[in-house]
Every structure is written in structure tokens, then in C-alpha cells.
Amino acid sequence: MERTFVMIKPDGVKRRLVGEIIRRFEDRGFNIVAMKMLTPSLELAEQHYAIHRDKPFYEGLVSFITSGPVVPMVLEAPDAVRLVRNMIGALNPADTLPGTIRGDFTVDTQQNLIHGADAPETAEMEIALWFPELK
Ligand code: GTP
Ligand code: MG
Numbered sequence: 001m002e003r004t005f006v007m008i009k010p011d012g013v014k015r016r017l018v019g020e021i022i023r024r025f026e027d028r029g030f031n032i033v034a035m036k037m038l039t040p041s042l043e044l045a046e047q048h049y050a051i052h053r054d055k056p057f058y059e060g061l062v063s064f065i066t067s068g069p070v071v072p073m074v075l076e077a078p079d080a081v082r083l084v085r086n087m088i089g090a091l092n093p094a095d096t097l098p099g100t101i102r103g104d105f106t107v108d109t110q111q112n113l114i115h116g117a118d119a120p121e122t123a124e125m126e127i128a129l130w131f132p133e134l135k
Contacts, residue, residue: 092109
């Protein structure tokens with residue numbers, strides 16, 4: 001079993017897609033290990049997206065992610081990291097396949113509903129950041 005970190009972004013909550021997104025993961029067979037809802041602090045958002053600090057879209061990204069409640073969760077399955085990334089779909093909307101979460105519900109590069117950790121090591125770091133109580 002592998003754990004991964006997933007977060008439904010503020011646009012997913014505002015568009016009432018929380019249930020739809022969780023249903024897809026449950027139908028696929030993931031265990032939900034932890035889940036909560038919160039509006040991220042500036043500090044939490046900056047730590048989460050530290051890797052993008054020097055990108056031109058960084059400030060807009062941090063203000064988007066702190067703009068309302070998000071739903072972070074820890075999901076578990078064999079190969080969970082890669083499974084989740086495949087179910088989320090590509091970053092560029094023109095490359096995102098129908099059947100993926102982004103491919104079925106988004107056309108925007110920033111407001112793309114959901115984040116998924118990109119490697120097992122990143123997943124563990126993000127789980128520690130968002131769920132310090134799980135330690
Ligand atoms: P995450 O799972 O959210 O990390 O998405 P990703 O791994 O597919 O993309 P990446 O880590 O490269 O970028 C993180 C987030 O920054 C994206 O999901 C978008 O919300 C935002 N983002 C990335 N590239 C751009 C861009 O060129 N323009 C804008 N406005 N936002 C971007
Ligand atoms: Mg990423």
C-alpha cells in the first residue's frame with residue numbers, strides 16, 4: 001500500500017464538486033485515510049507551493065489557494081501516487097484527457113480543481129505539512 005496527498009482546491013468546493021471527486025476515488029478503490037476542510041493560511045500555502053516560488057504565476061496561485069476552503073486528504077492504494085495523477089489528468093487543459101477530473105470539469109490552467117502529490121517523497125512531505133496530527 002502507498003499513501004498520497006490530494007487536495008480539492010477552492011474552485012472544487014465553490015463548484016460543489018467535492019462529492020463527485022471523492023466518489024471517483026472511492027469507486028476506484030482508494031481508502032480515505034484522513035480528510036478535513038479548512039481555508040489555508042498564507043504560511044501553509046507558501047510552504048505547500050514553495051517549489052513554485054520563482055514562477056510568474058506564484059503570487060496568483062497562493063492567493064487562489066487561500067481564497068476559500070479546500071479539502072485536503074490522504075488516500076491509500078497500491079501505487080496511489082501514480083493512480084491519482086492519472087485520474088487528475090494533465091496540467092495543460094489542451095492535453096487533459098476526457099475521463100480525468102480536470103478533463104471532465106476544467107478549461108483553466110490555474111483553477112483546475114485538484115492537487116495530487118507528484119512522487120511518494122513529495123506525498124510524505126505534504127502529508128506531514130497538512131496533517132501534522134497524523135504523525
Ligand atoms: P498540482 O497537482 O496542483 O501540483 O498541479 P500539477 O502538478 O499538475 O502542476 P504544477 O505542480 O506544475 O503547478 C501547480 C499549480 O500551479 C497548478 O495545478 C496550477 O493551479 C498552477 N499553475 C501551474 N502552471 C501555471 C501557469 O502557467 N499559470 C497559472 N496561472 N497557474 C499555473
Ligand atoms: Mg504539482
